[in-house]
Amino acid sequence: MGIGFGRRKSKGTTAERDLIHKFWAAGWAAVRVAGSGSSQFPSPDLLAGNSTRKFAIEAKATADNNKYFTEQEIRELAYFSSKFGAHPLLAIKFDNRGWFFLNIDDLKKTDKNYVASFKIAELYGLKFEELISE
């Protein structure tokens, strides 16, 4: 992609913070999980909740039309969510088009990965306001 890891990581962290702001502004609570992806236990990027609902979220931002998730990311998200008692969600921020929220089943499986295309996000994804008012 021509951009270094540092910059990609920063883009991801900024996106996560943006999402956390949105949840708090809507009256929910949300946190970033420490050591996500490096802990010995599976863990999502974010947890969000209100009195009745809980989401475990893998959050990614992209300037592209496709965002990829590894099999391991998806498997761990599903496993964590089943243990914690949360609904697993993929949150993808497409540049200039905002956040879309997808279920694991919405992703397209390829040989090695899961793909969330912008087309899939538009068809099956929820916008933030739809997600929290469901």
Next chain:
Amino acid sequence: MGIGFGRRKSKGTTAERDLIHKFWAAGWAAVRVAGSGSSQFPSPDLLAGNSTRKFAIEAKATADNNKYFTEQEIRELAYFSSKFGAHPLLAIKFDNRGWFFLNIDDLKKTDKNYVASFKIAELYGLKFEELISE
């Protein structure tokens, strides 16, 4: 007392990791929250959950007989828990005597702080196995 911040922090982190292990070993999921205490939003040290229960936890370890919590820590724990939909808990690991879990109401209020003494923990606290089997 008499030990530097680095060591205290390390002791705290080790204790948090120990507690996370215990939850996973018991079939729950648990995570450390990123930037707890420094984020612009209130957040607990840990979140733990299973299919029906959620805990927001401030976790501290001590070699002493008293562990102090600031008013702000307690206020933020209560606020976060009400928004996220979790039960707020203080988890205190007394050296050689293991973990005790207290409700906010169990703490003794002083002028500036809340105190969990070992005596209070023994009287009102739950041990880990009691907590998860409640």
